[in-house]
Amino acid sequence: MALRFDPSHTDVAVALKRSRIDGYGVFAGEAIASGRRLGLLTGESITVAEARRRAQAGGRLMLVELSPARAIDASRSQDAMRFTNHSCAPNARIQVEHGEISFLALRDIATGEELTVDYGLTHHDGRLACHCGAPSCRHWL
Numbered sequence: 051m052a053l054r055f056d057p058s059h060t061d062v063a064v065a066l067k068r069s070r071i072d073g074y075g076v077f078a079g080e081a082i083a084s085g086r087r088l089g090l091l092t093g094e095s096i097t098v099a100e101a102r103r104r105a106q107a108g109g110r111l112m113l114v115e116l117s118p119a120r121a122i123d124a125s126r127s128q129d130a131m132r133f134t135n136h137s138c139a140p141n142a143r144i145q146v147e148h149g150e151i152s153f154l155a156l157r158d159i160a161t162g163e164e165l166t167v168d169y170g171l172t173h174h175d176g177r178l179a180c181h182c183g184a185p186s187c188r189h190w191l
């Protein structure tokens with residue numbers, strides 16, 4: 051299955067490729083300056099209660115909480131950023147503002163580097179092993 055995505059939601063050139071961290075990842079297709087917006091993540095708007103229910107049901111999900119009440123389920127999104135893997139030493143971060151989820155570069159990123167964010171606290175509650183490979187790896191998500 052070819053991984054296609056909506057290029058109108060990415061601000062930089064990216065490629066989706068197999069990642070040594072987990073499954074597929076998002077890779078920089080150009081050199082990216084620190085602070086630059088990488089792209090948007092959109093999806094189905096749901097309640098946090100529904101997000102928790104879906105997380106309990108399991109599977110490969112991309113859920114982002116917007117507020118104590120609302121969440122976005124990007125699991126079936128057409129946006130490349132939904133493939134962004136976790137790293138304990140990330141080169142990007144998620145910003146939630148006005149109900150919009152954007153990804154921003156935390157430092158200069160070289161062409162070919164995998165884009166990563168720190169998922170922080172997840173619905174895995176510390177039961178998912180981390181394979182990010184960073185010296186500062188916390189080992190569990």
Ligand SMILES: [Zn+2]
Binds near residue numbers: 181188189
């Ligand atoms: Zn890690």
